[in-house]
Amino acid sequence: MRILHTSDWHLGRSFHREGLLGAQATWVDHLLDVVESQRVDLVVVSGDVYDRALPQVDAVALADEAFARLARSRARVVVTSGNHDSAQRLGFGSRLMDAAGVHVRTDAAAVGTPVLLDDEHGPVAVYGLPYLDPDLLREPWQLPGRSHEAALGAAMARVRTDLSRRPAGTRSVVMAHAFVAGCRPSDSERDISVGGVSMVSAEVFDGIDYTALGHLHGPHAVSDAVRYSGSPLAYSFSEADQRKGSWLVELGADGLATAEFVDAPVPRRLRVLRGELDALLADPALVDHEDAWLQVTLTDAVRPERAMERLRSRFPHTLALLLEPDRPAASATPTARLRGRSDHDVTLDFVTDLRGRAASTEESALLRLACDACGDDPDVDTLLSEVTG
Incomplete structure (x- = not known):
C-alpha cells in the first residue's frame, strides 16, 4: 500500500x-x-x-x-x-x-x-x-x-x-x-x-x-x-x-x-539577509536574492532613512525589515539618565538611542510641544484642589 x-x-x-x-x-x-x-x-x-x-x-x-x-x-x-x-x-x-x-x-x-x-x-x-x-x-x-x-x-x-x-x-x-x-x-x-x-x-x-x-x-x-x-x-x-x-x-x-x-513546488524562495544597507544594495553576490521574499536585518549604527523604499529598489519582494544597530549599548543606567532632567531632554536621548543620531532642530521643537502638552497644567491642578478641597 x-x-x-x-x-x-x-x-x-x-x-x-x-x-x-x-x-x-x-x-x-x-x-x-x-x-x-x-x-x-x-x-x-x-x-x-x-x-x-x-x-x-x-x-x-x-x-x-x-x-x-x-x-x-x-x-x-x-x-x-x-x-x-x-x-x-x-x-x-x-x-x-x-x-x-x-x-x-x-x-x-x-x-x-x-x-x-x-x-x-x-x-x-x-x-x-x-x-x-x-x-x-x-x-x-x-x-x-x-x-x-x-x-x-x-x-x-x-x-x-x-x-x-x-x-x-x-x-x-x-x-x-x-x-x-x-x-x-x-x-x-x-x-x-x-x-x-x-x-x-x-x-x-x-x-x-x-x-x-x-x-x-x-x-x-x-x-x-x-x-x-x-x-x-x-x-x-x-x-x-x-x-x-x-x-x-x-x-x-x-x-x-x-x-x-x-x-513540493516552491512559489517563491525565502531568503534572510543581514548587514548594513549600502553594503547590501551594492553586493553583486546577492543577485540571486532579487526575486526572493526577503527578511532583512539592518545593522547600520545610524538608522537609515527610507530603508524599506531603498531596499525594494533592488529587492522588490522585501517583506520584513528588522533593525539591530551594530553599536555599543548606552552605558548609563535608566535611573541615572532620568534623574534631575526634563522630559524634553529624556525624550531627545530616547530618539538618539533609537536611531543613532540626534533629533533635528525641527524635531526637537515638535518633541518639546508634545512634552508640554502632556505635562502638568497648574490651572487644572488648582481647580482640582478647590473641587476636592
Whole structure:
C-alpha cells in the first residue's frame, strides 16, 4: 500500500500580507499529480486543513475542490482536524463524505474506530486522531494529568484495544496532531502548550507500523515509523531553509517498507539577509536574492532613512525589515539618565538611542510641544484642589 502523508495545509493563510491561496491551489494540483504518477492508494492529512477556526470563503472553496478531486482519484483519503481547525465545521458532512472515500475524523470519541483498507497483503487499519485538547478530555476520559501526553496516551490505549481485536497481521497507521519531544518548531506554529506540558514522547506510538504526524511545519523523521511531513508551503522566515513536501510511504507485508520525501513546488524562495544597507544594495553576490521574499536585518549604527523604499529598489519582494544597530549599548543606567532632567531632554536621548543620531532642530521643537502638552497644567491642578478641597 502506498500512502502519501501530508499535513498543515493552512488554507487561507497569508505570508506577511502576501496572499498564498494561488500557491496553495498550485500545491493541490501537485498533490493530485503525485497521487496519479506514484499510484498512491491512501492520502492522509494530519490536521490544520485551514488556518483558522472560521476560514474565509475562498479557503473553504479550495478545500472543497481539493477533496472533490481526491474523491475522484485512485486514492482513499483520511483527514483529521488540527488545533487551527474547528472540529465541528471541518467535520460537517463527514458521514456523507465517507461514501465518496474521503473520511474526515474530528470526533475524539471515535479515535478507536479505524478506516479499514485492504491490499494484497491483507487489511490496514487507519486511526485518525484529531487534535486532542487535554482540558476538554480530562473529565470525560478521566485523564491522570493535564497534559497532551495523557490525552494521547488515552487515545492510543483505545487504538491498541481495537487493534488487538483485528485479524492477525493487520497493519496499522495512526494520524496525530501533536508536538513530539526532540523536534524543533518554527515561528509559524501556534503554541499548543497546556501548563507547559505540550510535548509527548515518541514512545506513545510504539507498535504502530506508521505514524503520520502533523503540527510542526518542518519535515522530521522522529524514527523510521514516526514522521512529520511538515507544511506544503513556508509560513514564516524561520522556515527559509526547510524542504517542503510530503512523505511517500510504502507498507509491505510486515509493515513499513520505504519512506521517500516528495518535494513540493516552491512559489517563491525565502531568503534572510543581514548587514548594513549600502553594503547590501551594492553586493553583486546577492543577485540571486532579487526575486526572493526577503527578511532583512539592518545593522547600520545610524538608522537609515527610507530603508524599506531603498531596499525594494533592488529587492522588490522585501517583506520584513528588522533593525539591530551594530553599536555599543548606552552605558548609563535608566535611573541615572532620568534623574534631575526634563522630559524634553529624556525624550531627545530616547530618539538618539533609537536611531543613532540626534533629533533635528525641527524635531526637537515638535518633541518639546508634545512634552508640554502632556505635562502638568497648574490651572487644572488648582481647580482640582478647590473641587476636592
